[in-house]
Amino acid sequence: MIFAHAVADVRAAEAALMAQLPEGALMQRAASGLAAVCARVLRGEFGDGLRSGGHRRRRGGPYGARVVLLVGGGDNGGDALWAGARLARRGARVDAVILRHDRVHGTGLAALKDAGGTVVSGDDGPMTTATAAAIRRADLIIDGILGIGGRGGLRPDAAELAEFAASASAHVVAVDLPSGIDVDTGEISGAHVRADTTVTFGTHKVGLFVDPAAAVAGDIELVDIGLGPYLPAPALQVLEFADVARMFPEPDRNADKYRRGVLGLLAGSAQYRGAAVLAAGGAVHGGSGMLRFAGPDAVAADVLRRWPETVVSAEAAEAGRVQAWAVGSGLGEGREHEVAAVLSAGVPVLVDADGLRKLPPQLASPALLTPHAGELARMLDAQRSDVEARRLHYVRQAARRWNATVLLKGSTTLVAEPDGPVRVNPTGSPALATAGSGDVLAGLGGSLLAAGLTTFDAGSVAAFVHGMAGHVAAELSGYPSASDILEALPGVLAELRRPANR
Numbered sequence: 001m002i003f004a005h006a007v008a009d010v011r012a013a014e015a016a017l018m019a020q021l022p023e024g025a026l027m028q029r030a031a032s033g034l035a036a037v038c039a040r041v042l043r044g045e046f047g048d049g050l051r052s053g054g055h056r057r058r059r060g061g062p063y064g065a066r067v068v069l070l071v072g073g074g075d076n077g078g079d080a081l082w083a084g085a086r087l088a089r090r091g092a093r094v095d096a097v098i099l100r101h102d103r104v105h106g107t108g109l110a111a112l113k114d115a116g117g118t119v120v121s122g123d124d125g126p127m128t129t130a131t132a133a134a135i136r137r138a139d140l141i142i143d144g145i146l147g148i149g150g151r152g153g154l155r156p157d158a159a160e161l162a163e164f165a166a167s168a169s170a171h172v173v174a175v176d177l178p179s180g181i182d183v184d185t186g187e188i189s190g191a192h193v194r195a196d197t198t199v200t201f202g203t204h205k206v207g208l209f210v211d212p213a214a215a216v217a218g219d220i221e222l223v224d225i226g227l228g229p230y231l232p233a234p235a236l237q238v239l240e241f242a243d244v245a246r247m248f249p250e251p252d253r254n255a256d257k258y259r260r261g262v263l264g265l266l267a268g269s270a271q272y273r274g275a276a277v278l279a280a281g282g283a284v285h286g287g288s289g290m291l292r293f294a295g296p297d298a299v300a301a302d303v304l305r306r307w308p309e310t311v312v313s314a315e316a317a318e319a320g321r322v323q324a325w326a327v328g329s330g331l332g333e334g335r336e337h338e339v340a341a342v343l344s345a346g347v348p349v350l351v352d353a354d355g356l357r358k359l360p361p362q363l364a365s366p367a368l369l370t371p372h373a374g375e376l377a378r379m380l381d382a383q384r385s386d387v388e389a390r391r392l393h394y395v396r397q398a399a400r401r402w403n404a405t406v407l408l409k410g411s412t413t414l415v416a417e418p419d420g421p422v423r424v425n426p427t428g429s430p431a432l433a434t435a436g437s438g439d440v441l442a443g444l445g446g447s448l449l450a451a452g453l454t455t456f457d458a459g460s461v462a463a464f465v466h467g468m469a470g471h472v473a474a475e476l477s478g479y480p481s482a483s484d485i486l487e488a489l490p491g492v493l494a495e496l497r498r499p500a501n502r
């Protein structure tokens, strides 16, 4: 599992570690790790990041490379200067653009000059003719404007510099984080750097994983500086393949279909017949032992035709015993009494799409709510654009409001509980943004609930697996449909459940 921590926790850990070490030792660790990644970038080991096609890709390593440092007035700038000195000693031509001469990291600047680096900015501002020329011809730009000490978007002179750097063809490496993002929330409130690679120190920072900021961080490289033992519980968790393989329910030797878990599915309507079929497909593959579908005859017939292993009934009340419910995908208007009954059935329930419009003020059962940004906005009486800009804030707010697990779908899917760390799904891709994709996810998540996973684990495992299926489907069909994603699921699950991976 990958973790991310809040800035206050990073600061506390840093202080505890620093008390054990000689002055400047941490910055040297950071700068050495940063220089090592930069050398790899200059050997062509990293992709072209955000501006694919526009890059001057260098393969020869630091010797002879042209490097520009953007240096703010704090320790982030200090890291850049020390790393620049290391690259200069390895034969790079290093030019520094200093934003604040009165605040610049003195020993870092002296080290850079000793190693043969030069300053191209002027006394009265960073943008000079020499700055522009250096940035235009650079192979690599190192963004040391702001790190975890920054607040708000970049100030005008830094913003002008970042914008000019963005127009150049160099690979941009951000020091600790892309300057100008809000590091604890992933929000962006003004001008900021767009990085191709971010080299972060000690632990990942929250904003590197949460959109919109995550989208401007590029590839993330973590440099271990020894903070680990001093860090408290993380603010964010990112599941990896091995975690999901371990968490995915494994039927025991004596399991029968009931013991593996039965999911009840209340989905689909005359208007949205396909949603029921897609959700049922996600459920059939999702790890539970049996699916009971409740819905109108015509819809039930569609489900049975595609998934003959399903048991169908006309009403939720007639469905029989289940270990969990999934409700809402394509449900349309009406059926309020059935939804209410399912929500108070005393078993865990996944609520999606139209089910989210029918939520009571208080939920009686453990619930996993799976809105996209528009649905979450409606639930919280907010604007969709606000939810998209402040995803972490709103997903946490909804989790507390309904005392439930909330999975906010989108560019980076977040899964939050009322308390504790938020999970970010790392497998998302634009391939998942297609009609019916959410229905597959709902069935899959419901099935995992029925198989006994907690709402938190069911949501995060479902999102991970669904995202992997999206990638596989995209490789096969370019722009995959929800049916393609569904078809990719068995292969992904087989891979996940291979004994070597568990």
Ligand SMILES: NC(=O)C1=CN([C@@H]2O[C@H](COP(=O)(O)OP(=O)(O)OC[C@H]3O[C@@H](n4cnc5c(N)ncnc54)[C@H](OP(=O)(O)O)[C@@H]3O)[C@@H](O)[C@H]2O)[C@@H](O)CC1
Pocket (backbone or CB within 6 Å): 010, 011, 014, 026, 027, 030, 072, 073, 074, 075, 076, 077, 078, 079, 103, 145, 146, 147, 148, 149, 150, 151, 152, 153, 154, 155, 158, 175, 176, 201, 202, 225, 227
């Ligand atoms: N944590 C660790 O373990 C380690 C941390 N290390 C490194 O230290 C970094 C943190 O350094 P830090 O605390 O000196 O703050 P930093 O981010 O450089 O910014 C402060 C400067 O920015 C300025 N400024 C603020 N807002 C601004 C804005 N909107 N637009 C423009 N300017 C703005 C502010 O100016 P002021 O407000 O004071 O006028 C001040 O000059 C951290 O990210 C990592 O890289 C490693 O070396 C070792 C291990």
Ligand SMILES: [K+]
Pocket (backbone or CB within 6 Å): 076, 143, 144, 145, 146, 147, 174, 175, 176, 177, 178, 179
């Ligand atoms: K930075």
